[in-house]
Amino acid sequence: MGMGTPMGSWHVRNSRDDAQPPRRRNAEHIMDRDNHQHTDQGTRPPQEAEAPATESVEQYMRIHDYIERLREDKRPSPPGALAPEKVRAYQMAALLRSAAVDATAPDPVFVARLRSRIQHELAAMASTPPASNPLAGAEPQRPMRSNRAHGSVSRRALLGTGLGAAAAGLAAGAALGRSTEPALSGLQPSGALVPAGAGIWVAVAAVHDVPLGGIKHFATEAIVGYVRHTPSGFAALSGVCTHMGCLLQWNGAARTYDCPCHGGRFSEDGSPAPSSPVWYRPLAPIATRVQGSTVEVYLPPTADPSGEHLGATPAATGSDTGYQVGH
């Protein structure tokens, strides 16, 4: 497969966007034709280098615009009605985009904001009977358990978990507070409580220091972790065991992070290792990006030791997450 496009002879005739009026007309019935097995595969002679009849400049441009939006990590405009295999090409672009160097962990600000929305919803539901269930029928529903009654979870339950650590105290004062607290009643879905950029990006490694497949330990004033170079880019993980907060050691032979305290082990990607005697929560991912030749990780605001505007929150979250918070 794919031999229809030999490297050496590859070129396009559509070298200008306005060069192909006849092909534009073709675009109109491309849809119909593409619904059948499309024509440019198999029937095309190996040396054929012209644009196949099923292609048009519009299509090149449409998918190009789509790609450019993805590269900005922004919502693309719908490309309009497409034949199924064209849709697959767009979906392929989305899949490949997810492997980009700068598409990694969810934004900690978003993570914290959604968490507070969920708490808000749960609190609201706790005061209304669960009569209309939009998902009823999707799966057999069991009766509500009484433990739903306390819809707003304790801070410890939230903060003591791995992901809580990743977003450590982003919005700690507001978003991680109990949803029954007055501050949250004013929370809008778009939630402006935590401005993007409230945290800081900190360089933790040079790109060339972490070859593909490599792992490097890092420690900032606020957090310790490991930065990995995966086939899909750089990714950083908290280096703190999700059990009791001990510092993990990278075990190069087994390729696991080992906890010296209770023997917990985590796989390279932070998930609990199959060999772990106890199955702890996955390690918290840390937002990572590449800036020039350095790899940076995102430190949420409370992890910023100089963030005096955050008051006492670092201590409060730090004790729960196991992060070492500087003072």
Place this chain on the structure above:
Amino acid sequence: MLQRSPVPHHTPSVSPERAVEPGKPGEPGERSLEQLYEDHMVAIYHFIYARVGNREEAEDLTSQVFLKAVRGLDGARNAASMRAWLFQVARTTIADHWRAFYRMHADSLERLCEGDWDVSVAAPRQSPSHDEARVQHILRCLPARYREVLTYRFLLNYSLRETAEHMGITETNVKVLQFRALKKAAEYDHAM
């Protein structure tokens, strides 16, 4: 600047010796939605991101999934079935999104989703790494020139100009090449 409430008192109301050790696979236990969020949010986000390819939509749809989950959760499943259920919610959410985005009929969308969906149902734990493996496999299968253009444009996030320079072709050629490479890659993926 920040509207922050006073820092709440740090009073754990759940005793450390909770009845169920969270995160043990396959073990029945009570898992609150908050735990579900902490445990699976990243996986769901990655799952969705790999299907929309941008942060804005990934955040929107991830929010939708968990807000649906808030209303649909019955709180009495074991960890494995909760995860599977959550991914099911994610799949229907993405399907709805695609239907609108690509203006597709439900049945053609279903055909389009089949392969992808099955894999995810079979191995929900693996979904993020499954997508990584998918990308690697697809790239390996492609002719070198296609692999090259997709690597520059997507994995390395090069601009059109940078890609053209590295490949020694015109920017217009890159546009055509990336189109064909994506189409070919989609064929491989579909056939997988």
